[in-house]
Structure formats: C-alpha cells, structure tokens
Amino acid sequence: MHVLIIGGSDAGISAALRIRELDAAAEVSVLLKDHYPYYSICGLPFWISGETANLHHLAHRSLAELEGAGLNIQANTTAETVDARNKTVAIQNGTQIAYDRLILATGARARRPRLAGIDQPGVFTLRWMGDGLQLQHYLNVRQPRHAVIVGGGYIGIEMADALHRRGLELALVEHRDSLLHTIHPSLTARLQEALQQQGHRLHFQKRLVEIHGEGTALAVELSDGTLIHTEMVLLAVGAVPSTELAGSAGISVGVGGAMVVDRQLRTGIDRIWAAGDGVETYHRLLQRNTYQPLGTNAHKQGRIAGENALGGSRQYAGTLGSQVVKVFDQVAARTGLRSQEAVDEGWEPMSEGFCCQSHKSYVPGAETLQFRVTGDRRSGRLLGAQITGPAGAEVAKRLDTFANALYHQQTVEDINDLDLCYTPPISSPWDPVQMAAQHWCRQRDGAS
C-alpha cells in the first residue's frame, strides 16, 4: 500500500504520522514544494521579531525525526497534475508517481490584491517559509525604519508586534472600523490602544489603492487620498486555498474556493482525501462547511484523512472558530458565533459584556479581564464567547473553557457547574468565566 501525500506542512505531516501510527508497513511518501517539512509557519512572526533565534527551531519535528519515523519526504517537488483514473501524480520534471491512496494537503497561499504597484521590491506577504526568509533578509539588509501593514487580522497584528520589536514605526491599514473583525470592537479597543500608545498609527475604514515607487522607497495611497511614505509594506489580507490540483483530479471547489470534502475528508473522488487550508471546514455549530484556515483545524483534519485513507471512517468534529492572538502584553481570544451569525442561523442571541479581576485582588497582580458572552435567550444555550486581557491572566485557558462547553452543546448556566481549579493568585472560587456566565444569566432573567 503506497499512500502519497501532497503537502508537507501541518495537515500533510499529521496525516503521514497517523498512517505510520496505524500501519507500520504502509509506504508513506510526502511531496512538498519547498524544503521546510513540518515547519510551523505560525512561528514566523516570532522568528522575524527575534524572539525565536533559530529558524530551524520552528520545525515541529526535524527532517531526521520524520525520516526516522519511516516517512519518505521528497522536498522541492511540485505536484502538477493528478490522474485519478490511473492513480498517478505528475511532478515538475514529468515523472509520474503511482499511488494507492492520495491525500491532498496543499494548504493556502497569501491573498495578493490586484492593485498597481503591488509587485515592487519592499512589498511582502507572509505565508510560506520563503516569504518569511525574504522579509527577514530585507529587514536585516535594508534596515527599514517604517512599515505599512495592510490588514488588521491576526497575522497583521502579530506582525505589528514583531516589527515593533525590530524598532520600526508602523501604520496599520484596515478597511473595517476595528481590528480583528471576529471580535466585538468593545473588546479590541485595548489592542488598538496598545498599538497607539507605542506611537503606531491606525487607519480604519480606508482601503489600499496603490503603492507608488519613490526611488528606493514607497508611498502607499489609501482610498481617502492619504499618502504614507514608507520603506516596506506587508500585505496581510487573508489566505486563498491552493487548489491547483483539484481540477485535474476532478475535485469540486466550494466555500471560499476551497476543495469540497465531507466530514470524513473524502473528496468524492475514489481513493483521494484532502485536509487543511486547501479544504472547506465543517463548522460544529453551523453544521455546514465554512472556510477557516487555521493550524488547529489542519492538524486535526490531517490526522483524520490519514486514518481514513487506511480504511477508517473517523469524522471531523468541526471547528468552533476558536482563536487567540497576542500583541505586546494584551491577548484577545474568541470562539463560537457572533450575534449576527447566530441571528442568521435562527437563534435569538443575547450578548453581554462583563469585566472582573483575573484573580483575588488581595494578591498583587490581579488584572482586568473583559468578557463578551453570547447565548440563546430562549434555550440558554451557549453560542460564543470573547475575552481580552493582559498576557499572564490566562485569557486563552479561560476562552478554552467556553470552547469546551460549546463543543458539548452546554447552556451558559451549565458553566457554573464546572469544577474549575482555584487558588487566590490565579483565580477566585467562582472563576471569572463563571462570573461572566452568571452575569449573562442574570441579565437574561432580568430581561425576560
């Protein structure tokens, strides 16, 4: 049995390792375009900032470890077409590779808006390891003092932190009216303040129109006519699924242009599975496919695709859209549905904000946590939660408590029954998560 996997990142290697766990005899080959198998692209902002000193520490596992696990890793190898009838894949030099089972884990690429001046030196995207190397080289050699970041999503924000650490003055351009559009603006205000307090400028409700060359420098023109002079531009405006192989394989594309898969990660084409940022993402609450290109989803899907390629029938449980991001000393996290999404699905959502201290205030160091809890007014079912607070105040752990409750379809009130741990320097007898849930219940009961 030869399982061929196209893609050597989170989804592809997760699939390969799962196959190896289940079947020591299967031949497992992984093709990847570049020579960075199983490197954490999520870590690129931290390598660029200098917090992670060595690029190779970004590898989840080294090449030697992967080969030691019995994987045949073929780097610098681009798959060009799939012949599903003859079960072969053609690579860049025309060689045909035969497979018994095929897993497509080709991921995504950075979105590049088609605008004038976008292709000149000094304009970057960040997706592949190669993008990170180019950006790092430019920072080291050109020593720019100013950068414009286009996009206020989590990659734009993480890169704002990274470039700030490198000493650059930043202008961040976001076409919406706040950062991180999946989090309510009342919570992201502290992230905005954190950036502004460091002297960085935020341009909301403006779009990038054109990038002008000014000798060796650049000028970024925005939709309101603002011209920002800079030495570099980072475009952080989203990911586009890499589905170049879908056409020849006969695989349909759907939401967000991603490959259509069912919950077993089957593509509908005999003996071909697909996983990761190249495929649609089943949403556990919406009970339909969305597109959520995240490492958390890619690892899980890869593992399931690997198992099912060996004859399994495991189902992907689905995403909740759980995410966390840190900028300077502030952390923002979210899971589940926003109010409008819940309305669209027929729920009667009620969202309540709540603030409290992260632990008993008689122990120094307590910090303010800000919550927003969304539940269905009629059934009390938890639908989503968002939290911001300082790093060290366990924002992510607390958000994960909500994510866990969401996964198990609990009500907001059920959160009060959870046996959460407590010691005064860390929490309270009622953890802040429970206080926020109680506040939601009081408001709902008072309002009804």
Ligand SMILES: Cc1cc2nc3c(=O)[nH]c(=O)nc-3n(C[C@H](O)[C@H](O)[C@H](O)COP(=O)(O)OP(=O)(O)OC[C@H]3O[C@@H](n4cnc5c(N)ncnc54)[C@H](O)[C@@H]3O)c2cc1C
């Ligand atoms: C800067 C940054 C920060 C991030 N931070 C987070 C985070 O904090 N949390 C989180 O959950 N997610 C994060 N993500 C997203 C996460 O990295 C991706 O969701 C994840 O890497 C997707 O894995 P994947 O295997 O599906 O695809 P990719 O990582 O895109 O890998 C695709 C693989 O396919 C190969 N490939 C593509 N086409 C071909 C071909 N034709 N032939 C051969 N090989 C091919 C590529 O070489 C690569 O090995 C971040 C992403 C970026 C860019």
